[in-house]
Amino acid sequence: MEATVRETVEQKPERLLDRQVIDDQEAVTAAATVGKPFVEAPKMAMRNVNVFYGEKQAIFDVSMDIGSNEVVSMIGPSGCGKSTFLRALNRMNDTIEGCWIEGSLQLEGQDIYDPKLDVVPLRARVGMVFQKPNPFPKSIYDNVAYGPRIHGLVDRRADLDEVVETSLQRAGLWNEVKDRLAQPGTGLSGGQQQRLCIARTIAVSPEVILMDEPCSALDPIATAKIEELIAELSENFTIAIVTHSMQQAARVSSRTAYFHLGKLIEVNDTEKVFTNPEHELTEAYITGRFG
Amino acid sequence: MNKNTQRTIDLVNRNLAKRYRAEKRFRFYGLLSISFGLLCLVLLFTDIIGKGHSAFLQTYVALDVHFDADVLGIDNIDDETQLTVANYDGVIRKALLERFSDVRSRRDKRQLYALVSNGAGFDLQDVFRERPEQWLGKTETLWLLADDDVDTYVKSRTASGEAFTGRLSENQQRWVEALIADERIEKRFNTIFFTSGDSREPELAGIRGAIMGSLFTLMVTLVLSFPIGVAAAVYLEEYAPKNKWTDLIEVNINNLAAVPSIIFGLLGLAIFINFFEMPRSIPLVGGIVLTLMTLPTIIISSRASIKAVPPSIREAALGIGASKMQMILHHVLPLAMPGMLTGAIIGMAQALGETAPLLMIGMVAFIVDIPGGATDPATVLPVQIFLWSDSPERAFVERTSAAIMVLLAFLIVMNTLAVWLRKRLERRW
Known part of the structure; x- marks a missing residue:
């Protein structure tokens, strides 16, 4: 794949984009999303989504689907709105003052911005893993058990033990921590902390897991472990991942969405995006001409 | 090029001595300030202990x-x-x-x-x-x-x-x-000094009454000001929208923290005693007045410690579906607790040493009986010190200093407790 990317650059050196186009909001506006943003029987369906921070619009008219049990990666230069869009998917933006959202976002046909919908069960169905590992300053056990406890998923202590064990196993952390479950989660290494956060998220058995640059604070070995984990988790969960690393997007996802200045430029099968992008902005980005 | 670098090094070296001198001077100023402070403290303590030790x-x-x-x-x-x-x-x-x-x-x-x-x-x-x-x-x-x-x-x-x-x-x-x-x-x-109340006869006068009065007053203050202060801080930090009304509230809270305490005493006199017709000289009214006085301190320190809880912890809790209340009760408050407790104890120490507002509500009365509750007439330690310092008998001079020593001991204990609690409860993340 590496070779192919380089080839693309060498083949079309004359097609360097004008800097103006890349930075100009108006020029990008004209572009409609290319590729195949929609799938059959989507898990989550977003249509004409606009996100505003006060006066400032961060997301412009984004429409795309996330299919069941697929890994969708979202890439794009800094400030392109990919994290904002991801956070809109489980209403984490609610906590930001002055942030409001237009358009339709549905989880299995249900509008997640329905005023009657309770955000608590929504977040139990659509979990989130954050950029910086953020375990609670509690024991490893309590970190994982917190979700099941507050949602009342288990009644007996033995069941809770089991949930904690399976979650840690699925997050590939069990063997490393099984002897020190009572120790603080904050005492683990960065990569272990992030896997602990993933275990904490999957302990409430969500349907969708949103990952906001989960590896950006980790070293390459820890990153490799998380990526492996994502591949395993995709058997049971739908995953949307925001990443700065194009290699990571290429390795873990089946479809890739490219965001630029708050607009969704292109969504396509990952292989297609990285070998033969349809949009010139996508191509410019993946060939490293900006970003 | 080589010549140039040489010159730069020379310049740096030439200035080095001057820089070190400036550095030394800078450190010396700090040391001087600390020494001055310590000297004043030593003078104060020698004077008080020198005058007061004989009262024991x-x-x-x-x-x-x-x-x-x-x-x-x-x-x-x-x-x-x-x-x-x-x-x-x-x-x-x-x-x-x-x-x-x-x-x-x-x-x-x-x-x-x-x-x-x-x-x-x-x-x-x-x-x-x-x-x-x-x-x-x-x-x-x-x-x-x-x-x-x-x-x-x-x-x-x-x-x-x-x-x-x-x-x-x-x-x-x-x-x-x-x-x-x-x-x-x-x-x-001198056991009498610790076991009896005030008296006109210096040899019969003790601080027990004042200590009990201070205790009841502080209990009322703590019971009222800590929950109210924490609840106000939680609302302002976690729920209140950021608009000009909350800005106005914030300005007013900061303002109240700087209002002279005697004004709180006048307020207590006008509202609690004149309007609500509560009795004079009782720790209950004193406690309420001191609550008004310490609330700004507690609210400000609680807000600061709530603000210091990293947003990543809040997101983590919300991200797995905790409600806002669960997020606050399970994560924000436990992490903010050391700071809030420190603020509360400092507020309490402030209240313990407060005299002026209590004069206004009649806690300056000459009370011989040791108060048995928050509704018995009482006086407090600093007011007792004020009363004794005014008495003509020579023997009250040493008792005044001894009472100051007791008050200082309580303050030191409370502030040490604040430091200890903060160290003990502080969790790293």
Whole structure:
């Protein structure tokens, strides 16, 4: 794949984009999303989504689907709105003052911005893993058990033990921590902390897991472990991942969405995006001409 | 190029000495400030301890007291009334007259009787009533509380025989010297200072009443101000929208923290006593007034510690579906607790040392009884210090300083507790 990317650059050196186009909001506006943003029987369906921070619009008219049990990666230069869009998917933006959202976002046909919908069960169905590992300053056990406890998923202590064990196993952390479950989660290494956060998220058995640059604070070995984990988790969960690393997007996802200045430029099968992008902005980005 | 670098190094080296000197000067200024502060502290402590340490000892006089049934007026030791109204002062006077048999005139007798405290009779009653059948008609050598003038004289007496005579007449001085020569005067630990309330007689005055008053006042303050302060801080930090109203509230809270405390006293007088007609001089009203005074401190420190909880922890909790209340109760408050407790204890220490607002609501009254609850008239430690510092008797000078020492000890304990709690509860993430 590496070779192919380089080839693309060498083949079309004359097609360097004008800097103006890349930075100009108006020029990008004209572009409609290319590729195949929609799938059959989507898990989550977003249509004409606009996100505003006060006066400032961060997301412009984004429409795309996330299919069941697929890994969708979202890439794009800094400030392109990919994290904002991801956070809109489980209403984490609610906590930001002055942030409001237009358009339709549905989880299995249900509008997640329905005023009657309770955000608590929504977040139990659509979990989130954050950029910086953020375990609670509690024991490893309590970190994982917190979700099941507050949602009342288990009644007996033995069941809770089991949930904690399976979650840690699925997050590939069990063997490393099984002897020190009572120790603080904050005492683990960065990569272990992030896997602990993933275990904490999957302990409430969500349907969708949103990952906001989960590896950006980790070293390459820890990153490799998380990526492996994502591949395993995709058997049971739908995953949307925001990443700065194009290699990571290429390795873990089946479809890739490219965001630029708050607009969704292109969504396509990952292989297609990285070998033969349809949009010139996508191509410019993946060939490293900006970003 | 090479020449250039050489020159840069030279320039740097030339300035280096100057830079080091500036650095040293900078450090020296800091050291000077600290030393100045420490010097003031040492002066204050030496002065207070130097003046106050003698108050922890109290002079007692040994007398051979003859429990004469006729003088006491007791013919039946089982009669409680007789034991209560018996003339205990009479036997003490008799013991004094027996010791100094040359005293004849009424004037001299009165001076002689004044060597022993007015309260000695009550003490005598207490010890006598424990075993009346053994002591009635017998003579016992008993240590009796000396008058404050004698106490001051004995304490100020130097080896060369010089002493602060104060109100003692020459006769009285002679008698005291005679008693000292007989080893019938002794300084003992002053338990009265810690066990009794205020009194007009310095030797009978203690800080127990003021300590209890301070305790009840602080309890009312803590019970009211901590929950209200924390709840207000949580609302302002977690729920309140950021608009001009919350800005206005914030400005006002910061403003209230700087309002002179006597104004809170006037407010308490106008609202709680005049409007709600609550009684004067009681710890309940004092506590409410001090609550108003410490609330800004607690709210400001609680808000700061809530703000210091990393947003990543909030997101983590919300991200797995905790409600806002669960996020606050399970994660934000436990992490903010050390800071909030520190703020509360500092607020309490401030309230403990507060005098002015309590003067306005009548807690400056002369109260002898030790308060048993938040609705009994009481005074507090700093007000007691204020009252004693105003008293003319020389013996109150040392008691004032001793009370200040007790107050300082409480403040040190509270502030140490604040530091300890913060260290203990602080969790790293």
